[in-house]
Amino acid sequence: MHPPAGSDPRPRAPGDWDVDAFRAAGHELIDWAARYFEGIEGRPVLARVRPGEIRRSLPATPPEQPEAWKELLADLEQRIEPGVTHWNHPGFMAYFGITGSAPGILGELASAVFNTNGMLWRTNPASTELEQVVLGWLLEMCDLPRDWFGQIVDLGSTSAVLALAAAREACPLLEAREDGLSLHGTPRLRLYTSVEAHSSVEKAAILLGLGRAGVRKIEVDDRFRMRPEALATAIEEDREEGWTPFAVCATIGTTSTTSVDPVDALAAICRREKLWLHVDAAYAGNAAVAPEFRHHFRGCSEADSYYFNPHKWLFVPIDCSVFFTRHPDTLRRAFQLIPDYLKTSETDAINFMDYGFQLGRRFRSIKLWWVIRAFGVDGIRERIRHACTLAQAFAARVDAEPRLERMAPAEFSVVCFRAVWPDLGPDETDAANEELLERINRSGEVFLSPTRVRGAFTLRLAIGNLRTDQRHVDRVWELLQAGIDG
Amino acid sequence: MHPPAGSDPRPRAPGDWDVDAFRAAGHELIDWAARYFEGIEGRPVLARVRPGEIRRSLPATPPEQPEAWKELLADLEQRIEPGVTHWNHPGFMAYFGITGSAPGILGELASAVFNTNGMLWRTNPASTELEQVVLGWLLEMCDLPRDWFGQIVDLGSTSAVLALAAAREACPLLEAREDGLSLHGTPRLRLYTSVEAHSSVEKAAILLGLGRAGVRKIEVDDRFRMRPEALATAIEEDREEGWTPFAVCATIGTTSTTSVDPVDALAAICRREKLWLHVDAAYAGNAAVAPEFRHHFRGCSEADSYYFNPHKWLFVPIDCSVFFTRHPDTLRRAFQLIPDYLKTSETDAINFMDYGFQLGRRFRSIKLWWVIRAFGVDGIRERIRHACTLAQAFAARVDAEPRLERMAPAEFSVVCFRAVWPDLGPDETDAANEELLERINRSGEVFLSPTRVRGAFTLRLAIGNLRTDQRHVDRVWELLQAGIDG
Numbered sequence: 001m002h003p004p005a006g007s008d009p010r011p012r013a014p015g016d017w018d019v020d021a022f023r024a025a026g027h028e029l030i031d032w033a034a035r036y037f038e039g040i041e042g043r044p045v046l047a048r049v050r051p052g053e054i055r056r057s058l059p060a061t062p063p064e065q066p067e068a069w070k071e072l073l074a075d076l077e078q079r080i081e082p083g084v085t086h087w088n089h090p091g092f093m094a095y096f097g098i099t100g101s102a103p104g105i106l107g108e109l110a111s112a113v114f115n116t117n118g119m120l121w122r123t124n125p126a127s128t129e130l131e132q133v134v135l136g137w138l139l140e141m142c143d144l145p146r147d148w149f150g151q152i153v154d155l156g157s158t159s160a161v162l163a164l165a166a167a168r169e170a171c172p173l174l175e176a177r178e179d180g181l182s183l184h185g186t187p188r189l190r191l192y193t194s195v196e197a198h199s200s201v202e203k204a205a206i207l208l209g210l211g212r213a214g215v216r217k218i219e220v221d222d223r224f225r226m227r228p229e230a231l232a233t234a235i236e237e238d239r240e241e242g243w244t245p246f247a248v249c250a251t252i253g254t255t256s257t258t259s260v261d262p263v264d265a266l267a268a269i270c271r272r273e274k275l276w277l278h279v280d281a282a283y284a285g286n287a288a289v290a291p292e293f294r295h296h297f298r299g300c301s302e303a304d305s306y307y308f309n310p311h312k313w314l315f316v317p318i319d320c321s322v323f324f325t326r327h328p329d330t331l332r333r334a335f336q337l338i339p340d341y342l343k344t345s346e347t348d349a350i351n352f353m354d355y356g357f358q359l360g361r362r363f364r365s366i367k368l369w370w371v372i373r374a375f376g377v378d379g380i381r382e383r384i385r386h387a388c389t390l391a392q393a394f395a396a397r398v399d400a401e402p403r404l405e406r407m408a409p410a411e412f413s414v415v416c417f418r419a420v421w422p423d424l425g426p427d428e429t430d431a432a433n434e435e436l437l438e439r440i441n442r443s444g445e446v447f448l449s450p451t452r453v454r455g456a457f458t459l460r461l462a463i464g465n466l467r468t469d470q471r472h473v474d475r476v477w478e479l480l481q482a483g484i485d486g
Numbered sequence: 487m488h489p490p491a492g493s494d495p496r497p498r499a500p501g502d503w504d505v506d507a508f509r510a511a512g513h514e515l516i517d518w519a520a521r522y523f524e525g526i527e528g529r530p531v532l533a534r535v536r537p538g539e540i541r542r543s544l545p546a547t548p549p550e551q552p553e554a555w556k557e558l559l560a561d562l563e564q565r566i567e568p569g570v571t572h573w574n575h576p577g578f579m580a581y582f583g584i585t586g587s588a589p590g591i592l593g594e595l596a597s598a599v600f601n602t603n604g605m606l607w608r609t610n611p612a613s614t615e616l617e618q619v620v621l622g623w624l625l626e627m628c629d630l631p632r633d634w635f636g637q638i639v640d641l642g643s644t645s646a647v648l649a650l651a652a653a654r655e656a657c658p659l660l661e662a663r664e665d666g667l668s669l670h671g672t673p674r675l676r677l678y679t680s681v682e683a684h685s686s687v688e689k690a691a692i693l694l695g696l697g698r699a700g701v702r703k704i705e706v707d708d709r710f711r712m713r714p715e716a717l718a719t720a721i722e723e724d725r726e727e728g729w730t731p732f733a734v735c736a737t738i739g740t741t742s743t744t745s746v747d748p749v750d751a752l753a754a755i756c757r758r759e760k761l762w763l764h765v766d767a768a769y770a771g772n773a774a775v776a777p778e779f780r781h782h783f784r785g786c787s788e789a790d791s792y793y794f795n796p797h798k799w800l801f802v803p804i805d806c807s808v809f810f811t812r813h814p815d816t817l818r819r820a821f822q823l824i825p826d827y828l829k830t831s832e833t834d835a836i837n838f839m840d841y842g843f844q845l846g847r848r849f850r851s852i853k854l855w856w857v858i859r860a861f862g863v864d865g866i867r868e869r870i871r872h873a874c875t876l877a878q879a880f881a882a883r884v885d886a887e888p889r890l891e892r893m894a895p896a897e898f899s900v901v902c903f904r905a906v907w908p909d910l911g912p913d914e915t916d917a918a919n920e921e922l923l924e925r926i927n928r929s930g931e932v933f934l935s936p937t938r939v940r941g942a943f944t945l946r947l948a949i950g951n952l953r954t955d956q957r958h959v960d961r962v963w964e965l966l967q968a969g970i971d972g
Contacts, residue, residue, distance in 0.1 A: 015953060016588050016801070016952040016953065020520075021588065022519070022523065022591075025588065029592050029596065030513055033512065033599045034505050034508060034512070036599060037508065037599075038505050046608065047612065049611050049612075051607060051834045052835075053615075054611055055615040055619055058619045062623035062858050062862075063863065065862040066859075066861055066865050069860070071859070072589065072859055080616065081612075083615065084611075084613070085608060085610050085611065087600070087603065087610075088599075088601060094609075095603070095827070100599070101502045102502050102507065102508040103511075103555075103558065104598075105595070106512060106515050108594065109515055109519070110519075110562060112590075112591045112594035112595065113586070114572075115586030115591070116570060116571060121537060122532065122533070123571050123573075123580075124570055124573075125535050125537070125540055125571065126567075126570045127570070129539075130544070133546070136546060137548040154640050154846070155845065155846040157844040157846065165692075176692070176695065177692050179697045180674075180675075180691075180692075180700050181666065181667040181695040181697070182667040182695070183674070188666075189668065199824075199845070202823055203843045203845075204843065206651075206662070206663050206843070207843045208693065209662065209667040209695020209696070210666040210668075211663060211664050211665045211669075212663060212666075213666060213669075214666050255827050256826065256827050311846075318602075318848055319640075334692065335692065337685045337689060338685075339684075339741070340742065340937050340938035341742050341935065341936070342685070343936065349537035349538075357643055357647065358643040359685070360643065360804055360805055362804055362805055372548050372549070373548070373552075373557070373558055374503070374553065374558060376549050376550055376551040376552040376553070377548050378550050379551075379552050438831075450827070451827040467502065
């Protein structure tokens with residue numbers, strides 16, 4: 001199958017490589033990937049390079065003549081790999097641990113081979129329809145309303161933008177699509193989200209012309225959940241002051257502490273006040289596959305829009321965010337523009353380009369389809385449970401250790417904690433924890449990231465990589481103990 | 487290297503497939519891809535399925551238990567492939583012909599294997615720095631100002647949004663980031679683009695809260711180029727009527743006819759009027775690699791922002807759009823928000839998340855790096871020339887054939903034309919050309935897409951796939967002759 005060593009698959013102008021050269025190089029790259037995964041634990045998680053080091057190691061100008069495949073592959077291994085922070089490492093427990101599982105990676109490869117733009121049904125019927133099928137599967141798996149309209153987009157940031165753009169379009173007091181927001185007499189729109197919400201909500205508001213002033217952040221309770229009564233009061237105050245409330249963005253599984261807003265109570269307020277309810281379940285939405293987590297999602301079936309990111313915790317490679325809404329017509333009203341060069345004759349098919357601001361559409365459904373089939377829904381459930389079990393056990397250890405303090409409830413697979421030293425004041429405790437985190441990360445064996453909880457510097461252990469097992473969490477524990485002992 | 491036939495790489499909960507199973511499945515998928523490419527000309531270009539057909543062929547609910555890899559692969563070949571419109575087919579000459587070349591596909595695979603999110607420098611230093619290096623290469627290859635700041639984003643739609651968001655932020659009469667657009671006294675912003683501009687410009691304006699009213703479309707000359715004097719007049723009129731002009735979006739290579747706006751003349755107006763000049767070179771920007779096309783780009787070095795899509799005509803798989811600006815500080819001022827959970831200690835490194843609304847960032851630079859190196863700049867130049875040569879020869883044939891009419895200049899690799907019948911009036915000619923196009927596309931051998939030029943239904947031949955050669959263009963010609971003869 002493999003070509004003889006030393007074969008040189010240089011391209012012949014003007015075509016692509018011939019198929020034999022592709023096949024040979026492809027096999028070599030698969031073997032590289034296998035070697036990479038086999039050796040993953042031998043690498044430092046966090047790249048040990050200084051800013052500029054990789055850049056300076058690469059030529060500043062491009063080659064005029066073709067280079068051989070073996071040079072490309074060698075440079076990947078020798079120049080790029082050492083500069084990569086290894087999200088695949090089982091010790092990666094920073095931000096949200098993620099996995100591009102084997103079937104997900106292969107699905108991504110299949111997409112790249114087809115290399116279609118599914119902007120219109122006719123430009124790839126299989127992409128459009130497989131996307132619809134797989135999104136139906138996700139609704140079923142997560143016990144969400146089966147009649148929601150869904151689409152796959154790149155990122156949570158994009159899902160947030162689509163949600164708020166639809167909410168803005170739905171607002172009866174303006175014609176956002178036609179007039180924009182600066183027409184004289186346009187109401188000042190305001191949306192509500194908690195102080196713990198993700199920065200993408202605020203960025204979406206900036207993008208949409210609401211400005212940061214258009215976002216009012218509602219305080220949270222002792223478990224970092226948006227307080228419904230504070231929301232109700234804020235809406236009332238704002239109406240009195242001339243604002244036009246139009247949307248509430250609730251979060252299930254906030255980024256900092258994975259707290260869960262009380263969506264059912266917020267939904268009641270939205271119903272009463274006629275506001276669009278958007279639910280950001282970027283990370284935790286994946287956990288709805290397991291029934292024992294579904295109580296966190298009470299009220300979500302009333303959402304006007306909802307999203308989560310399978311690239312976060314459903315084992316598909318980045319990027320893959322799934323956006324749902326019960327109001328596809330609103331989204332289409334906001335964005336449908338069909339220039340002459342994109343007109344088609346089909347009248348009974350969905351053209352996904354009509355439902356957003358992005359025209360291009362990769363064939364992302366294959367990787368999602370393959371991951372669900374390769375693991376089975378039960379297998380996905382087990383994997384999510386496993387991550388949560390590891391995290392819960394770590395949280396219990398933290399709770400039992402007097403030198404550590406837990407900073408937030410661990411609802412899913414993230415634990416927020418810090419060390420305490422009897423002699424240190426608040427600022428010194430922050431500094432000492434920052435140093436502790438740096439020391440743990442310098443080990444190269446694990447990588448945790450920080451946050452702040454009630455202003456205090458906090459360490460975050462986030463389990464989500466499929467390779468992470470008890471021994472990796474144990475290693476965090478050992479490094480933590482050693483770090484505190486100094 | 488391959489495992490024995492019949493081995494079953496089912497996953498063991500809770501991990502991923504083991505590496506041997508990944509390797510075996512990977513080799514099989516590469517072999518599938520090679521077979522797919524070898525057989526590409528035997529398939530119909532445009533999928534021969536009816537809406538709903540693929541969807542109904544797939545299970546409506548997901549499997550509870552794992553399925554074997556061989557089932558996944560078999561379904562890809564048997565259920566999905568027949569529903570794909572084959573952008574890889576050399577007869578694909580619709581929209582813009584594109585190619586996911588072999589080195590590009592392999593680069594995409596390498597990215598999926600690393601599966602990193604390069605939002606911060608530290609979350610993947612190699613991704614951040616390779617992106618900077620390769621964007622520097624592109625500036626060099628296209629003879630654009632070497633000091634422009636660049637980033638890779640997903641799509642042209644996103645590049646348009648970033649450009650106009652930066653332009654809005656740069657407008658001295660408002661504080662878009664903080665106040666949004668609906669504050670009492672906010673000026674009504676207006677941007678200018680030609681009637682031939684891409685729909686993504688208008689969609690970006692809707693997204694940004696300018697509304698469609700915030701876009702004034704300027705008429706074009708007989709070669710479909712924005713008329714500078716019409717622009718100047720429009721700006722003057724608008725200022726008198728209370729609008730605040732803030733940006734001009736010029737296009738090099740419009741989607742319908744690949745016309746080229748006179749950027750140098752437009753740049754002079756922007757300088758005088760203090761407007762942001764954005765250049766959309768989505769398709770044609772790739773042609774700047776060849777010096778003989780550079781005259782189309784006169785004035786571009788004065789642009790405030792500029793983008794093109796290597797996934798269109800630089801042989802990398804979708805998605806890959808490169809966005810450049812001379813004002814990175816403006817972009818950062820618009821979008822930088824650093825929550826506690828994303829704070830890092832590096833002060834001398836770029837965190838790309840600060841320069842847009844999208845937090846996540848795939849490792850897209852590998853595919854671009856590998857394509858440039860595998861083909862060499864000279865090889866890329868030759869491939870772009872080859873596409874243009876094929877198109878020019880076709881255009882000459884159209885010009886010499888009295889039964890055909892050329893509808894626009896062919897500046898690059900796209901030819902707009904239609905058939906004429908002596909007895910038919912305008913509406914009948916449109917209908918007959920629509921039927922002609924359908925008949926050509928039904929052959930399954932080629933796929934062309936329509937547009938309208940000065941209101942007339944027009945056929946568009948767009949060459950960009952690396953496999954397209956003289957014989958495929960000849961086949962279009964034969965089908966065209968046969969179709970006209972009826």
